[in-house]
Amino acid sequence: MNRSIDFQISFIEPQAHYVEVEMQIQGFANTYLDVKMPVWTPGSYLIREFAKNIEQVSAKTDNAEDLNIYKVSKNTWRIDNPSNNLKINYRIYSFEKSVRTNFIDDSHAFLSPAGTFLYVDGYLEHAVNVHIDLPKYWTKISTGLAEIEGRTNSFYAENYDILFDSPIEIGNQDTWTFDAAGIPHEFAMVGVGSYDKDQLSQDIKKIVEEETKLWGSNPNDRYVFISHNYQSGHGGLEHLNSTVLASGRNAYSNSIGYTNFLSLVAHEYFHLWHVKRLRPKALGPFNYEEENYTSLLWIFEGFTAYYDNLITRRCNFRDETDYLQALVSEFNMVLNKPGHLVQSVGLSSFDTWIKHYRPDENSQNSSISYYNKGAMLACMLDLSIISQTNGEKRLDQVLQAAYKQFYLIEGRGIEEAEFKKLAEDITGTNLSPVFDAVYNCEEIDYNAYFNLVGYQFIDQNETTQTASLGVKVTHHDGRTTIKNVDRNSTAWESGLNVDDEIVAVNGVRIDPQGRELDLIISNSHVGTELNVMIAREGLIREIQVVLKASDRVSYYIERNPNATVEQRALGDIWLSLN
Structure with a gap:
């Protein structure tokens, strides 16, 4: 008997945020049958436990006879002695607003397929049909899935990887x-x-x-x-x-908002090639039941973060000043996090499953984003290649060659060493200094790279010394509460804690907006001693602190007035318009 898997989607109570799913399975009869729900969705590297939203699971034969269905793991349902034709019905609660999770209300339904469709264990390569019962109050379906010819509101995926990679919007968009x-x-x-x-x-x-x-x-x-x-x-x-x-x-x-939206479009469309096709070896074929580890997200997300703004520059949506401000923000975000001295970008990529999507009060002290740091290193590679080839090549040619070699010709994922080798072979350059920076926490000399193309990278705080307590605070219900404590700061060394309420400083009561705290710190100098009264777990105590100098940086990028004619010409190539 031929095997088939068909889904029927319907909406009985969209205002209560539910979708009804019927999975029709034919030709899979065995001693038992396991069906599973993915625990994560590609592109968003976090175990999201989509199965938690499933309710009222039942199984019947094609003659409407009940079958025994029960859970054997957090995301697996087992059917004993299944018939050749059976139907599994379930409901999914869908009320999480994000680009990666289901959301349904009375105005529309957004379905993230990894959180919607069960798969038969061992048959991820099987083709799938999906039919949507369009309610009378909704008129449109938008999806990348292929339409089934001759069938209204019906779609086809040749395997589950395609199905899980094809979100569905239903409503009046x-x-x-x-x-x-x-x-x-x-x-x-x-x-x-x-x-x-x-x-x-x-x-x-x-x-x-x-x-x-x-x-x-x-x-x-x-x-x-x-x-x-x-x-x-x-x-x-x-x-x-x-x-x-x-x-x-x-x-x-x-x-500003519109240009940022265009950068977002440029970022996600860039992924059409960079991660969806040219990809790390670990990301495909996918294992939907556990983490899929890779250290290469600094390339695949970081490079994309570099190119999204660069593409908007090439399209003339940003002038040079606006582009340089967008670029330097990547550097300031990383270099103002003490975590850049603790976590390498390679480790940040690998640990995304436990860190990036689960930030806490200490994240800035212990981690960095592979988006921002990857964009920084992508920029350094681009500048290095432009300089070493006298403007004849740049990072563009590396990506194009990698796409051709590993996706179009070999049809496989890549590893970091072979990406580096290809980059150096294609450009005839030595890129080791940048690649070596991937797995250590020492920052490379960014200014030297910018100088190569006639720009300079300058910290405007370098010659100033500002006193700092080293905390971020929130103001709520008339209370000023510590939200973050910077590693090695005054607060860190003095024992001020996250969630401490700052009541007074040097006998002066802190006002509901914390203005006195800002005034006291701004009027102090490095070495000033302060008496900070706090409330911790309802108990009052006083902590003596000695203000240290702020280690915050504020970099900017500008044309180097001392650049040579050759360097300025390379800079023109770097930021050339389309």
């Missing part, structure tokens, strides 16, 4: 299409917003064509943007032939 790089693109805008469809289409077309030119070809027949508008928010998640974006509904009507 504003949709339109445009062509870019010879490929039809659909945009589905969910929720009200201040966007201009014609302007968005025109600008995104520039991004698509600029990135397609960089990579050499575009791998899709069609592409779908799903964008959710919120009161506030910003983020995205890449997929095989689609992406899900999140933005503030008014971001499109101001220049």
